[in-house]
Amino acid sequence: MESTLKEQRGGESVLDLSPRSTVGGGVEDVYGEDRATEDQLVTPWTISVASGYSLLRDPHHNKGLAFTEKERDAHYLRGLLPPAVISQELQEKKLMHSIRQYDVPLHKYMAMMELEERNERLFYKLLIDNVEELLPVVYTPTVGEACQKYGSIFKRPQGLYISLKEKGKILEVLKNWPERMIQVIVVTDGERILGLGDLGCQGMGIPVGKLALYTALGGVRPSACLPITIDVGTNNEKLLKDDFYIGLRQKRATGKEYYDFLHEFMTAVKQNYGEKVLVQFEDFANHNAFELLAKYGTTHLVFNDDIQGTASVVLSGLVASLKLLGGTLGDHTFLFLGAGEAGTGIAELIALEMSKQTKVPLEETRKKIWLVDSKGLIVHSRKESLQHFKKPWAHEHEPCNTLLDAVKAIKPTALIGTSGVGKTFTKEVVEAMAAFNKQPLIMALSNPTSQAECTAEEAYRWTEGRAIFASGSPFDPVEYNGKTYVPGQANNAYIFPGLGFGLVISGAIRVHDDMLLAASEALAGQVTQEHYDKGMIYPPFSNIRKISAHIAANVAAKAYELGVATRLPRPVDLVKYAESCMYTPNYRTYR
Known part of the structure; x- marks a missing residue:
């Protein structure tokens, strides 16, 4: 499909690539959208890339001091940035130096989240290139403390908050999210966050963290990821009395009220994003986790990381x-x-x-x-x-x-x-x-x-x-x-990014236990003799993108074998195909 770039004096560089909706929900695959890559070196496919001050405030497209002289002229950035032009590599070096100055892990977490809100590609570049150092910062154990203090550190909403106030309107709420082409949703109801218990609405740190890993470790595009917190109340008395608590101040809904609300959510997700959107249940309490997985496993593409990923x-x-x-x-x-x-x-x-x-x-x-x-x-x-x-x-x-x-x-x-x-x-x-x-x-x-x-x-x-x-x-x-x-x-984090990526690139419509076995075998196959000599039974995280590509290929192969893959014909070399589809966070050139 041809794209036309139009320069407008008002300061918008417009790419006419708005997705076309299909009958039956979801979005027509008009430009290889199920490929998790978007890494041509020109302006991203998007409805519009703002210029000037707005461009510097847009985390998806902002490059900070990496904008070239030519880009500064073309996008009305003159005077809005200091004169130096520096590379993404130098930006990365500077930020890693800055993050290492913090002694408190939560401060490192906050610095990383602020970076994501300012410059998305640089955030993922840091995470991918320094995965062993930064994984404990954006994920366990630090993310647990972040959830406990989420009310105090909360600055800008990341993801969708769907509370009981939205009952009967969940489909409308989903449509408020700016991205239409969602491939992976991570959803929690905050009832059993890690080993920390009921954190209610503040559990949002978990879907946000998990989806950052889907991109950094698994290669799924950030714009295709949607974190969601379902807020049905909390039984945590401390939070209910906390002035800074950001959720509903009521006891948890249970029974029919709870399951009807979840059913409306699952129905709306499928209606809005189609059959191939992966919904990962995260940190639900035992009594709900098993029931939701059993109920929706036969009708939706669902996966429970606590039960199946672990x-x-x-x-x-x-x-x-x-x-x-x-x-x-x-x-x-x-x-x-x-x-x-x-x-x-x-x-x-x-x-x-x-x-x-x-x-x-x-x-x-x-x-x-x-x-x-x-x-x-x-x-x-x-x-x-x-x-x-x-x-x-x-x-x-x-x-x-x-x-x-x-x-x-x-x-x-x-x-x-x-x-x-x-x-x-x-x-x-x-x-x-x-x-x-x-x-x-x-x-x-x-x-x-x-x-x-x-x-x-x-x-x-x-x-x-x-x-x-x-x-x-x-x-x-x-x-x-x-x-x-x-x-x-x-x-x-070894498994779910590669597993989800394998489901995305094969266009799978159901998750099968055999796919979990395939993911396990692929990961075990990445442990070398050198690792065994050190007593290791897992490969180092420094190779995680290569590991994820192998897991994704194994999972995709199983999806084709079981007849639940929709991306046809089947690619000949699935490992190469997986690697070619991975999102990479290098800056693009704007023209």
């Missing part, structure tokens, strides 16, 4: 760890502390992968996996009183009231923490694991760092350096007996 990244670590532990997945026994959405989601995916590898029925492979909740080991005699998602894990065994008793009775090869409660892998528990395993696998997955079941140092020290360790939030390398151990980070 499961996929943990399974990948387990598959990779077999190179160090020996044997197959089916040869090992797994014990979980925590039987909520993360614990049961991981357990189910492990059982599925075992079943796939051994051709043994799922009911049998589940018997290699045991779960401990707040009342002790989940066993058959407790079955009647259990929530439905715990019932498949109630095996025949004597009751065990404590985690230590369960470890001694089950003798697992892997101990996995998803409890959301810190310091629960005590010295006695870890030493018991080390007593009957040459290399005990210990995964302390709860976020943020303060909620981790044990630290990396404790795991290595209490097992005399024999543990294979991974956590949810980052820990620094540990020196023990003259050897350096590099702890793995079982971070969902």
Whole structure:
């Protein structure tokens, strides 16, 4: 399609590329829109790029001092900028120096968010080029503190806030968002933010952070991402009494009122953005998370990161760890502390992968996996009183009231923490694991760092350096007996950006469990011998875009195989195709 650039004396450079709507919702794919790239070197496809002062206030197109002399003349910028012209690389160097001056992580977070509001491409350039350093700033653990203090640090709305006040008008609210071509929505209702509990409307930090990673790590265009917070109230008394709280001041809506509101939301999303928009549920409480996933999994392209993303990244670590532990997945026994959405989601995916590898029925492979909740080991005699998602894990065994008793009775090869409660892998528990395993696998997955079941140092020290360790939030390398151990980070950020990107580039209309297995296998395949030698079961984040391209290709291949991909014909080389579709944040030349 031809684009016509018209210079107007009033100061607008207009690109006539407005999207054409289709019948049935969504937008006609008029210019390869499902490609996640937009990186021609000319002015972006957009309705208009403002000039002059407005251009400098537009984060999507502002380049600051990187505007050339020619651009300053063409876009009425003379006198609005100091005379120096500097490159994007120099801007990046200056900003990284500035961010490193802050001692408090929350201040770094605020500096990054302010940069995103001022210059989007520079924000993503910093994040991509310094991913290992900045990931803990824009995501866990710092994002947890940001959500707790969101009312105080809130400056400019990012994303859509849909509260009960908008009941009956959600479709209209979606239309208020300036971008029409949305490919990924991350939505939370703020009820269970990380391990921090009900933060209500202030949970918005999570969708904002997740979507920044969809772009930086997965290559989805920022303009195709939409963070949404559903505000149905909060049960957090402290917030309800806080003058700075930005949400509805009422108790949470539940039951029919809640589900009717969510149903209106899901219907409006599909109507407005079409069949291929990915909706990622984030930080919903257990009782709602499972129900929403089951209800909409058959009608929408939906994914729950807490249940499925966590499961996929943990399974990948387990598959990779077999190179160090020996044997197959089916040869090992797994014990979980925590039987909520993360614990049961991981357990189910492990059982599925075992079943796939051994051709043994799922009911049998589940018997290699045991779960401990707040009342002790989940066993058959407790079955009647259990929530439905715990019932498949109630095996025949004597009751065990404590985690230590369960470890001694089950003798697992892997101990996995998803409890959301810190310091629960005590010295006695870890030493018991080390007593009957040459290399005990210990995964302390709860976020943020303060909620981790044990630290990396404790795991290595209490097992005399024999543990294979991974956590949810980052820990620094540990020196023990003259050897350096590099702890793995079982971070969902390895999986969800690549998984979502694979769904986008294949035009998938449903998420299938086999896609999660494909994502896990792709990630495990990126761990090299050099990583194993350091005790690592995850590859370093510095390679994350390459890793995401491989995950996206594996997921897309599965979508084509299952017949749920709509982007036809299937590209010959999916890895190359994924790489070619990735958004890159280099500046464009305006003319």
